[in-house]
Amino acid sequence: MKSYDVAVIGSGPGGYVAAIRCAQLGMKTAIIEKYSTLGGTCLNVGCIPSKALLDSSHHYEDAIKHFEEHGIEIPGEVKVNLEQMIARKQSVVDQTTSGIDFLMKKNKIDVYEGMGSFKDATHIKIDGKETTEIEAKNSIIATGSKPSNLPFIKLDKERIITSTEALKLKEIPKHLIVIGGGVIGLELGQVYRRLGAEVTVVEFMDRIIAGMDAGLSKELNKVFKKAKFSMNVSHKVTSVERKGDEVIVKAENKKGDIVEFKGDYCLVAVGRKPYTEGLNAEAAGVKLNDRGQIEVNDHLQTTAKNIYAIGDVVKGAMLAHKASEEGVLVAEQLAGQKPHINYNLIPGVVYTWPEVAAVGKTEEELKAAGVAYKTGQFPMRALGRSRASMDIDGFVKVLADKNTDEILGVHMIGARAADMIAEAVVAMEYRASAEDVSRMSHAHPTFTEAIKEAALAATDDIALHV
Known part of the structure; x- marks a missing residue:
């Protein structure tokens, strides 16, 4: 059985950064990832691929709406090759994740592919192609989050989809209904609106990007309406049903009336929730709160003193850069330093x-x-x-x-x-x-x-x- 100073479970921007910093500070480090590529949600099905599609769709919109004004004339019709757009997105993802592989090798970090679960506070079982067990003096849980859903919505991942499926559609929707007016829904909604889809946003709160300053919300709403989005705030979704290639979404508006929206795709973007399934946290003495987050103190230490947790799996904003900062903080604490994060x-x-x-x-x-x-x-x-x-x-x-x-x-x-x-x-x-x-x-x-x-x-x- 191999022994390590630190084992990191999860290889997203929190996990892989924590592993690198631990290795830089002289600790023998292992990282465990259940998927075949490193980088977590952010690099594989989140931040990086969504930005790639946002950039590609922005170029297309400029070509059809603004090039002529700039004095750029394109003979013939400008067309979208969605297959190539998705392929370019994937090549960006592949380049980025292979970069993480290089950093692991460079820093002499052992990479284990498989599901990591605690046997106790110092032993981790890894179920992959083979079952392996390692010993770790300290562990960092960086298992991230996954898309949330509403209890009555059945995600078929074909027509009723999450952000993961929205990043690899085979066709441009005719009418995309987006449930949720937050970051993920608006970004992906804008991608497909630029490509020609009709887009309807249905949001429970009284404004989009509700966690941000109200002035920003008002201005972005104005921009989206100008782009002919259908914006429906203060609407509580009550049902989502698929009939063949049609998706029917019903919602209650603030007057109490039921409003019906029909489209060919429905993107459920109602936030994300901590991912701890299969971790067997209780075996290590790690407690979760009633929101499914891992309980930590101000030093990101769990209820097991030698186990830490960072990123989306703990309290606070679900942001890649926040996870990275926390990964560095834990690594430097383990090395006896006194780092600090100002969350504000x-x-x-x-x-x-x-x-x-x-x-x-x-x-x-x-x-x-x-x-x-x-x-x-x-x-x-x-x-x-x-x-x-x-x-x-x-x-x-x-x-x-x-x-x-x-x-x-x-x-x-x-x-x-x-x-x-x-x-x-x-x-x-x-x-x-x-x-x-x-x-x-x-x-x-x-x-x-x-x-x-x-x-x-x-x-x-x-x-x-x-």
Whole structure:
């Protein structure tokens, strides 16, 4: 039986990063993955493939809607080759997952393919092509999450599908009904809307991307309506039924009326839930809470002192980069270091176009906490860079403490917001004031000038270019 300093169960962005950092810090490390490829949901059926399809569909939309205005003429009809689009997506996934294989070899991490389950707190059984058992002084659970469902919906994975199936459809839906107005539903909904599908979004809450600042939600809703999405908020889905190639979704609106939607595909995107099946956590003394999450303390230590848990399987936002930060934190703790994560400064991003990104507190949270704050907002359409690229939707909003001017939250919707949010994270990590950011020189013309202008509006109550 092989013995290790650390065994990591799960190879997503939390697990594989934790394994690399452990190995870098001199620990003999093993990683266990039940699937044949490393990378978890994010690299195989989540972040990476969805962004590949978002980019491909964005190119197509530009070709049919905007190229002519740019002076680019394409003879003949522009057509979608969905098979090639899906194949390119898969090649991106394959390149990325093979990169993880390389990193495992480079860092001398032993990789075990199979389902890992605890025999006790220090022994893990791996059921793969063969059954193996290893011993681990410490373990890190990084088993991630899987798509949630509503109890009355039967997923056939053909017409009533999850995000996994939506990433490899053989045809463009005529009418895609999306249950859930969160990140996953909106991103995949936009992919297929660009390719020509009619898309209907059915959301239980009173707005889409409900966890983000209300201003972002309102602006993105406006953009989606302009793109001829059918947006139905405050609708509680009551039944989903398939009849041949048709899917019928019934929902109750806020008046109590039952509304019926008919399409050829239905994407169920109502969130994700922790994945712990087969882990046999109780044998190791690891407790789960009533939400199915693994209970951890502030050091991500479970109720078994030598076992830690990170990422989607514990409390907090289900974000790949949050899982990676937690993986590094656990590895460095095991090495005797004293790392720290400020969860308030982990950004959230929606990769629609325009992109949506945020860090820190929302206005709703500041109001609820009774914090006196001031707001600075700047529209993307006032930027020369936005007009040059025809990306004029959106804004940047800076929230700052009314008395100290410290930045408390930054919320943005616009082109490249996913990349721009890092500037706000850096500023807030160093507890910058709005005035600090407003006095930084930003290259012209760039999208990031909107951050400077919004900070200026929060500081002096007036931006320069509006």
